[in-house]
Amino acid sequence: MRKYLFCFTILKASILVGQGDSVNTSFATYSDSLQTLFTAVYKANNDEEMLANNKVVVSYFRYVLDQKGSYEYAFRNIKDAGIKESPDGRFKLITWNIPLKDGTHKYFGFVHSKENIKKKSGVFQKNKAFRYRVFPLNDVSANVTNAPHYVGVPTKWYGMLYYDIIVKKSKSKVYYTLLAWDGNNKYSTKKIIDVLVFDSRGLPRFGANIFTMPRSGSKRRVIFEFDANCAMSLKFDSKKDSIVFDHLSPREEQLVGQYQYYCTDFTYDGFGFSKGKWRYGKFLNVRNQKNARDKWYRSPNSDKDFIRSDQITH
Numbered sequence: 001m002r003k004y005l006f007c008f009t010i011l012k013a014s015i016l017v018g019q020g021d022s023v024n025t026s027f028a029t030y031s032d033s034l035q036t037l038f039t040a041v042y043k044a045n046n047d048e049e050m051l052a053n054n055k056v057v058v059s060y061f062r063y064v065l066d067q068k069g070s071y072e073y074a075f076r077n078i079k080d081a082g083i084k085e086s087p088d089g090r091f092k093l094i095t096w097n098i099p100l101k102d103g104t105h106k107y108f109g110f111v112h113s114k115e116n117i118k119k120k121s122g123v124f125q126k127n128k129a130f131r132y133r134v135f136p137l138n139d140v141s142a143n144v145t146n147a148p149h150y151v152g153v154p155t156k157w158y159g160m161l162y163y164d165i166i167v168k169k170s171k172s173k174v175y176y177t178l179l180a181w182d183g184n185n186k187y188s189t190k191k192i193i194d195v196l197v198f199d200s201r202g203l204p205r206f207g208a209n210i211f212t213m214p215r216s217g218s219k220r221r222v223i224f225e226f227d228a229n230c231a232m233s234l235k236f237d238s239k240k241d242s243i244v245f246d247h248l249s250p251r252e253e254q255l256v257g258q259y260q261y262y263c264t265d266f267t268y269d270g271f272g273f274s275k276g277k278w279r280y281g282k283f284l285n286v287r288n289q290k291n292a293r294d295k296w297y298r299s300p301n302s303d304k305d306f307i308r309s310d311q312i313t314h
Contacts (some may be wrong), residue, residue, distance in 0.1 A: 027073040030064045038080035047100050065134045086165045093162045103186030107159025111135040115202040148219040152206035170276030187260040191234040193222040211278045225259035235314040244270040
């Protein structure tokens with residue numbers, strides 16, 4: 001741990017020396033340094049060392065995001081974190097995972113937002129004056145007992161890796177629907193439809209009562225759990241303006257409710273947005289291009305494996 005804290009100190013010093021450089025050159029240096037620190041995390045020998053090294057990543061990443069111009073920089077060479085910007089330019093989601101020895105995952109990240117200084121409505125306006133804000137994400141998912149109805153804030157976040165952002169508006173309210181992956185444990189994986197909204201103070205909140213499901217009423221997020229050796233497709237179909245996903249079912253009737261034995265059954269369901277709600281429906285004629293091997297695709301789950309948002313099978 002000491003050598004990486006020392007590395008962090010040297011990196012900050014080198015940045016201060018290079019303050020006269022161009023913005024792009026400076027952020028290229030930041031980006032290279034972050035990738036070096038990420039590499040140290042995943043080369044660690046045990047959970048304790050990984051998490052200790054990751055603290056340096058979190059601190060340094062926060063330092064970088066606080067620098068003027070950081071929002072506009074793409075950080076494309078950071079391979080170990082997913083960075084997704086909302087289609088309207090309102091915010092970026094930065095997330096990554098630490099796979100632990102017991103097969104579970106710990107998630108980390110930031111919401112990096114642009115906020116209109118003079119608000120005339122709840123809708124973000126690209127051409128107006130704005131300010132930047134950085135919100136570190138603290139994963140408390142291990143302690144959440146009712147995840148479909150949980151309302152999270154950055155300090156109490158239900159952790160996951162985000163790979164897509166869908167913007168939906170209802171009157172003056174803007175809902176950012178998020179598609180995500182969660183490694184869960186050795187036996188099952190999860191795909192999640194989450195939602196992010198900004199309150200009147202510009203603070204992000206995760207979870208909103210906008211999902212309607214048959215027989216189970218409304219939910220603040222939708223969670224699909226299935227066999228870790230199975231692949232489930234969950235994606236936004238822009239042509240249908242719908243979220244489309246594989247239907248999951250147990251291998252045998254007596255396994256109903258034991259989600260580690262669920263897999264795709266080659267039928268499809270979806271959500272369409274209407275009157276401020278994502279409403280469930282069946283998509284009987286959807287044809288996803290996939291092959292027979294997709295059904296039992298294994299997501300990374302070994303001690304040293306990690307996954308980022310651009311590696312997730314949608």
